[in-house]
Structures are given as C-alpha cells and as structure tokens.
Amino acid sequence: xxxxxxxxxxxxxxxxxxxxxxxxxxxxxxxxxxxxxxxxxxxxxxxxxxxxxxxxxxxxxxxxxxxxxxxxxxxxxxxxxxxxxxxxxxxxxxxxxxxxxxxxxxxxxxxxxxxxxxxxxxxxxxxxxxxxxxxxxxxxxxxxxxxxxxxxxxxxxxxxxxxxxxxxxxxxxxxxxxxxxxxxxxxxxxxxxxxxxxxxxxxxxxxxxxxxxxxxxxxxxxxxxxxxxxxxxxxxxxxxxxxxxxxxxxxxxxxxxxxxxxxxxxxxxxxxxxxxxxxxxxxxxxxxxxxxxxxxxxxxxxxxxxxxxxxxxxxxxxxxxxxxxxxxxxxxxxxxxxxxxxxxxxxxxxxxxxxxxxxxxxxxxxxxxxxxxxxxxxxxxxxxxxxxxxxxxxxxxxxxxxxxxxxxxxxxxxxxxxxxxxxxxxxxxxxxxxxxxxxxxxxxxxxxxxxxxxxxxxxxxxxxxxxxxxxxxxxxxxxxxxxxxxxxxxxxxxxxxxxxxxxxxxxxxxxxxxxxxxxxxxxxxxxxxxxxxxxxxxxxxxxxxxxxxxxxxxxxxxxxxxxxxxxxxxxxxxxxxxxxxxxxxxxxxxxxxxxxxxxxxxxxxxxxxxxxxxxxxxxxxxxxxxxxxxxx
Numbered sequence: 215x216x217x218x219x220x221x222x223x224x225x226x227x228x229x230x231x232x233x234x235x236x237x238x239x240x241x242x243x244x245x246x247x248x249x250x251x252x253x254x255x256x257x258x259x260x261x262x263x264x265x266x267x268x269x270x271x272x273x274x275x276x277x278x279x280x281x282x283x284x285x286x287x288x289x290x291x292x293x294x295x296x297x298x299x300x301x302x303x304x305x306x307x308x309x310x311x312x313x314x315x316x317x318x319x320x321x322x323x324x325x326x327x328x329x330x331x332x333x334x335x336x337x338x339x340x341x342x343x344x345x346x347x348x349x350x351x352x353x354x355x356x357x358x359x360x361x362x363x364x365x366x367x368x369x370x371x372x373x374x375x376x377x378x379x380x381x382x383x384x385x386x387x388x389x390x391x392x393x394x395x396x397x398x399x400x401x402x403x404x405x406x407x408x409x410x411x412x413x414x415x416x417x418x419x420x421x422x423x424x425x426x427x428x429x430x431x432x433x434x435x436x437x438x439x440x441x442x443x444x445x446x447x448x449x450x451x452x453x454x455x456x457x458x459x460x461x462x463x464x465x466x467x468x469x470x471x472x473x474x475x476x477x478x479x480x481x482x483x484x485x486x487x488x489x490x491x492x493x494x495x496x497x498x499x500x501x502x503x504x505x506x507x508x509x510x511x512x513x514x515x516x517x518x519x520x521x522x523x524x525x526x527x528x529x530x531x532x533x534x535x536x537x538x539x540x541x542x543x544x545x546x547x548x549x550x551x552x553x554x555x556x557x558x559x560x561x562x563x564x565x566x567x568x569x570x571x572x573x574x575x576x577x578x579x580x581x582x583x584x585x586x587x588x589x590x591x592x593x594x595x596x597x598x599x600x601x602x603x604x605x606x607x608x609x610x611x612x613x614x615x616x617x618x619x620x621x622x623x624x625x626x627x628x629x630x631x632x633x634x635x636x637x638x639x640x641x642x643x644x645x646x647x648x649x650x651x652x653x654x655x656x657x658x659x660x661x662x663x664x665x666x667x668x669x670x671x672x673x674x675x676x677x678x679x680x681x682x683x684x685x686x687x688x689x690x691x692x693x694x695x696x697x698x699x700x701x702x703x704x705x706x707x708x709x710x711x712x713x714x715x716x717x718x719x720x721x722x723x724x725x726x727x728x729x730x731x732x733x734x735x736x737x738x739x740x741x742x743x744x745x746x747x748x749x750x751x752x753x754x755x756x757x758x759x760x761x762x763x764x765x766x767x768x769x770x771x772x773x774x775x776x777x778x779x780x781x782x783x784x785x786x787x788x789x790x791x792x793x794x795x796x797x798x799x800x801x802x803x804x805x806x807x808x809x810x811x812x813x814x815x816x817x818x819x820x821x822x823x824x825x826x827x828x829x830x831x832x833x834x835x836x837x838x839x840x841x842x843x844x845x846x
Contacts, residue, residue: 237296244313254291265452396434474613579827
C-alpha cells in the first residue's frame with residue numbers, strides 16, 4: 215500500500231485527512247457465523263462498480279457451522295484492489311478486521327508491521343481469549359505495538375444503533391458485520407447505494423431486518439466520519455488504464471464458467487444438460503445453471519456422482535451439449551463412465567473444480583493435484599483432452615474452448631479449474647456476441663458408406679479424415695440405427711469385436727484423434743532474451759505473473775509461458791522449452807506437470823511445489839525464481 219498524496223478534508227465534527235493510495239489489501243475475518251463472506255462480497259461489489267481492478271480470496275471452514283470462537287472456525291475474505299492492473303489477492307493485508315480473538319490469532323501472522331487492525335473489543339472476553347490460547351489480552355500486553363490498532367466495540371455500537379427496532383439483542387448483534395462494512399466503506403470511500411439496494415432485495419420478505427441492516431451499515435459509516443480514532447480515510451482511484459473499453463462486471467470463476475457453458479450451448483445451437491451431484495467447490499455451477507431454463511438449460515441433481523455423469527452421457531447420446539460437474543473425489547467415481555464416453559466417442563464436458571485431497575481432504579481449500587487423474591485416471595488406454603483456465607474471468611473462455619474440442623472431435627474433455635479460481639473474483643469484460651466462436655455442429659442425416667454390393671448403409675465409426683471424429687447420430691433418426699455400449703467396436707461398423715488387430719487399431723485411432731487436436735501455439739513472454747523460463751498452468755498464472763513483474767522491475771531477466779492445453783500440449787512446446795537453460799514449473803501439487811514435461815520432452819525441469827491449501831504468494835515465488843535464475 216503506497217501513499218501518493220495527502221489532502222486535508224473536513225468530515226462530520228472532526229477534521230479528517232484523505233490519503234490517496236494506489237492499492238490496498240483488506241482482510242475481513244471472524245467466526246464462520248459472523249457473515250464475513252457476505253461482508254467481503256459486498257465490499258467487492260462496490261469496489262468493482264467504482265472501477266478499481268480487484269482480486270479476491272475467500273477462505274472458510276469446510277464445516278457448515280464450525281465451533282464458534284475457535285481457530286478452525288475462522289472465516290476470512292481478502293480483497294486486493296488498485297488503480298492499476300493487478301493479478302492476485304495480495305500477499306499480506308494492509309488492513310485486518312478481526313471480529314473476535316480467534317480471527318486475530320489466526321491472521322496476525324500474515325500482517326506486515328505497521329498494518330492497521332480493527333478489532334471488535336466486545337468479543338475479547340476472558341473465556342473467548344482462553345479458548346484460542348491467549349493467556350493475556352493481546353490488546354493490552356504490548357504484542358500489537360508494531361501495528362496501528364483501532365479498538366472498536368462493534369457489537370455494542372451495533373446494538374445501540376438498532377435500539378429503535380423491535381429486535382432481541384441476539385438479532386441486533388447479527389448486524390455487526392454491516393456496521394463493520396459501513397466503517398470500511400467510509401474509510402475507503404466506497405459507494406453505498408448498491409449495498410443498501412442489495413439489503414432491501416435480500417430481505418425483501420423481512421423489511422424490518424432489511425431496515426435494521428441498513429441502519430447498522432449507515433451507523434458504521436457515520437462512526438467513521440465522527441470518531442477521532444479514525445483521523446484518516448483513503449482513496450484508491452479507478453483503474454482507468456487497466457481495462458480495454460467495454461462493459462465490465464465483477465465475476466467469480468464458477469459464475470464465469472457457468473456463463474461460458476450457456477454461451478457454448480447457444481453458439482452450438484444445442485440444449486445444455488447438466489448432470490451433477492453437489493460437491494464443494496463445484497456446487498455453485500449447479501445452482502447457477504438451474505436459473506437459466508430460458509436458455510434451454512436443463513439441470514439434474516442426481517442421487518450420486520455416477521448417476522450424474524450417466525445422465526449427462528445419455529444426454530450427449532441424445533444430442534445435447536452435456537456437462538457433469540464435480541471435484542476430485544467425484545472424478546474418481548465418474549472414471550468408468552468417462553472411459554465409456556471415450557469408447558462411445560461422444561462429446562461430454564467433465565468439469566473438475568479441484569480441491570485439496572486425497573479422499574475428502576480439504577473441501578474448501580485449493581489444490582492442482584488432479585492433473586494426472588485427468589490424464590490417466592481410467593482403465594485401459596482412454597485419452598481425454600485437458601483444458602485449464604488461468605483466472606476467474608478466463609473460466610468463461612476456457613468453457614467455450616472445452617466445448618469446441620468436445621463437439622468438433624466427439625470426445626469427453628476435462629476442464630480443470632480449482633477452488634481458488636472458483637470462489638475468487640475479478641473484473642470481466644462482457645464479450646460482444648460476434649466475438650464468440652461458431653460452435654455449430656452437423657448431425658448425421660443418412661447413410662455414409664457404400665458396401666461392396668452397392669448397398670448404402672450408416673457406419674457409426676466412419677471418421678472425418680481431418681478430425682478423426684465419428685458421426686453424431688441422434689437416436690430415432692431413420693436409417694441411423696447402430697450399436698452402443700462399452701465393449702470394443704469394429705472399426706467403421708461399430709459392431710462388437712474381439713479381434714486383436716481391430717482393438718489395436720481402435721486404441722491407436724482414439725489416441726491419434728486426441729494427439730491431433732488443433733490447439734494454438736504456446737506464446738512465451740520474453741522481452742529480454744532470458745535464460746530461465748517459468749512455465750505454469752491453471753490458477754498459478756496470477757502469482758507467477760506478479761512474481762515475474764517483481765523480478766523484471768528489479769532488473770532481472772526471466773521468461774514466462776502458461777499452458778491452457780495440457781492434453782494435447784501445444785505443438786511448439788518442445789521447441790519453446792529447448793530455448794532456455796532452466797525451466798521452472800510452480801504447481802500446487804507435488805510436481806505433476808513437471809513429471810509430464812520431463813517424460814515428454816526429456817527436459818530437466820525444476821519443480822517448485824506447494825500443497826498447503828492456499829495459492830502461492832507472489833513474493834514467495836519471486837524469491838524461488840530469483841534463485842533459479844542465479845542457478846541455485
């Protein structure tokens with residue numbers, strides 16, 4: 215957070231100073247019942263409407279209601295916003311809003327010296343502090359002397375502000391997150407109209423609750439204006455030069471992916487079918503798509519993961535753009551049906567929002583450890599294309615690209631997002647309709663093969679010579695009757711075949727179809743002729759790019775490339791890799807892409823890994839990359 219200029223101002227009864235900053239990182243933290251995700255989301259929405267570039271990192275327990283006041287029960291929401299282009303939610307918060315002792319203890323280690331801490335002093339009771347291991351109050355023992363601490367009795371102030379409402383004390387206390395939001399909105403000159411409109415809409419059936427939350431929000435704003443403890447407020451100008459012209463909105467990865475799927479179905483002129491079973495962090499896609507029946511979207515919440523993908527594959531057979539959504543544990547259950555889709559050669563999108571594993575693992579934390587499962591997690595030779603978005607907004611384009619491949623090549627396709635992208639958000643430019651790709655498909659209409667005796671017949675496995683895709687025949691079309699099932703098929707006819715030579719041919723043909731998928735060349739960002747390349751995939755794009763910028767700003771030379779297509783790899787990937795003396799691959803796993811790169815290209819790639827459930831920090835990556843540049 216850097217200060218550009220200062221200017222005096224007058225607000226309320228106290229002289230206030232306004233400082234202009236180029237960026238700020240704020241973290242709201244409290245008990246999982248304190249509404250921190252809602253508070254962060256509202257602050258983010260107002261920041262987006264103001265025109266700042268932004269990036270967010272929600273972080274919450276896996277339990278629906280974790281034990282109150284405990285460290286495992288802390289929920290937080292981090293927002294990085296700026297007057298320029300940014301790429302990550304930020305490494306260290308400049309401001310921490312701590313609603314209780316657990317929130318303070320869980321997050322204090324991430325704060326740099328000099329950061330501002332706003333604490334809800336009402337919650338710092340002896341019992342609450344003992345619950346998280348504080349022998350003495352951190353507000354009094356000097357342990358916070360290196361920070362700018364603002365003790366605020368948030369609960370008391372909220373209850374006082376709402377005394378005119380017919381609410382119990384417990385009901386009034388629930389609005390303390392809105393008081394905090396009002397205070398922070400004043401502190402950073404955020405718009406307020408959107409939040410008040412949101413509250414009226416959210417509690418439309420409970421107008422008294424809506425009015426109480428709005429009153430708490432306004433009280434927090436007024437407290438900032440009038441209290442002497444907050445003598446400074448801050449301005450972060452809109453990021454006018456960061457965005458190309460267009461209409462923008464704030465969007466999360468799961469919402470962008472949902473919109474991308476709807477857009478793909480419209481561009482293909484096919485109904486969209488989602489067969490899914492709820493699982494964190496993919497469930498939001500099911501929730502969102504269920505709202506879009508007007509676009510021909512059908513959503514089916516199945517009894518389990520296997521039924522979800524089975525229904526989706528049936529929809530693909532029937533001529534729909536078929537999708538199934540899940541996370542890593544669900545992919546394991548779906549693997550046999552994915553293999554069936556490979557054998558049937560039908561288009562199917564398998565959306566895997568990766569999370570920490572193995573097994574149930576860390577449901578609400580992020581990881582990139584499903585890459586090898588997507589590549590090889592099926593019996594037999596069952597190749598599947600793999601596409602990975604790199605930012606929350608990029609999930610829209612990645613969904614369109616996955617649909618293009620599935621429809622053009624008649625194959626299931628993995629779309630590998632993760633929890634960091636799914637729940638994080640950033641500004642997204644809404645594309646013009648003419649910018650979207652044409653995904654139109656042609657279904658089989660009649661016979662496509664002439665036998666030796668001159669009879670015209672339909673062969674379900676007669677292939678397009680360019681894509682090796684088989685015809686897509688809609689059930690019930692006269693003359694297109696053909697066998698379907700998981701046993702090996704005879705080349706061309708699709709009849710059951712146990713012939714060894716035919717099986718060898720079909721296995722190699724299915725592999726050749728995937729290997730020959732047309733994907734763009736990899737572009738390396740290398741302005742200075744560097745000797746070291748950092749290669750990434752998926753959600754590591756933001757932290758890697760931020761780290762590369764830091765190194766270059768300090769005079770270092772490093773190249774960067776980022777993979778969207780992981781199977782097949784871009785055709786020029788080998789040539790790009792051989793340009794550099796060192797290749798570093800940061801991943802949120804134990805080196806899965808690095809394993810593939812070493813095996814495919816015999817490159818001695820350096821693997822830099824992290825599996826703590828959180829995204830990389832830019833400073834952490836910059837240090838590792840600088841060591842690689844120096845040859846350490």
